[in-house]
């Protein structure tokens with residue numbers, strides 16, 4: 001008897017060995033497992049298949065020939081993906097998500113604060129893997145009373161506007177600015193990333209209250225978020241589009257990047273590097289460096305340049321507590 005096959009299913013969730021698939025834009029997730037061959041394929045990766053992957057396979061009847069089980073046998077080539085080191089010591093990498101139209105890094109206007117070093121590692125990874133990135137500054141409602149954060153917010157906006165990134169200012173609590181975000185998310189698959197407690201899950205709930213994702217207040221003692229979201233999971237939005245909510249990530253180890261390459265992923269540094277005296281200029285100790293000149297003139301933000309130098313010296317470092 002010939003086996004029934006399926007094609008073009010999208011992975012919407014992975015929990016251990018089980019996957020949930022649906023045929024977008026339809027939303028009727030069903031459970032699937034990996035074929036043995038695919039399980040063996042990903043030795044350097046903790047997960048050979050990830051959320052957003054497009055897969056095909058077959059239906060396998062159980063012993064009694066009754067309940068059908070979906071078995072994934074093939075993965076379609078990815079248009080892009082995001083990856084990070086599984087842990088600091090591990091050589092393994094974790095593919096966070098694939099086939100993304102855009103990745104959003106969510107920041108809090110108040111607490112918890114995300115170090116710019118973390119933001120830049122994220123943005124560099126997005127550049128390196130061809131994922132367009134946007135910054136979302138959440139909790140703007142708290143700026144009315146939280147003292148001192150106005151200045152931090154202005155600094156942040158200055159740094160990343162200079163770098164050429166779009167920054168959306170929103171409040172998941174009051175709904176301020178959410179229409180702009182909803183419009184951007186429409187008709188696409190997007191990843192929401194960022195440290196714990198910045199309001200990723202709350203944002204998804206504001207966009208679509210029927211989803212009721214778990215959220216948690218940040219700790220009042222440490223002003224850090226708690227890990228309430230434990231899996232990467234895609235959700236359909238009533239306003240259109242699909243978002244992948246993330247667990248709070250602790251850090252972004254850069255993977256397979258040479259020192260020369262790092263500057264290519266800072267768009268504003270790369271732009272100026274054409275005018276450096278040395279072709280191979282790393283914009284560190286070299287004389288006649290157009291990048292350093294642009295930093296001195298304030299055209300390139302000094303924070304971005306310093307984070308670039310840190311990556312140059314220690315591409316593997318920088319794990320952050322969240």
Ligand SMILES: Nc1nc2c(ncn2[C@@H]2O[C@H](COP(=O)(O)OP(=O)(O)O)[C@@H](O)[C@H]2O)c(=O)[nH]1
Nearest residue numbers: 139171172173197198199200201202215216217
């Ligand atoms: N004031 C305010 N609090 C928010 C906003 N968005 C989220 N929060 C709160 O921030 C905390 C962490 O939110 P959560 O969605 O769990 O963050 P996640 O870890 O990024 O998913 C919760 O107490 C939320 O109620 C916002 O726009 N304004």
Ligand SMILES: [Mg+2]
Nearest residue numbers: 200201228229
């Ligand atoms: Mg969450």
Ligand SMILES: [Zn+2]
Nearest residue numbers: 276281283289
């Ligand atoms: Zn240079």
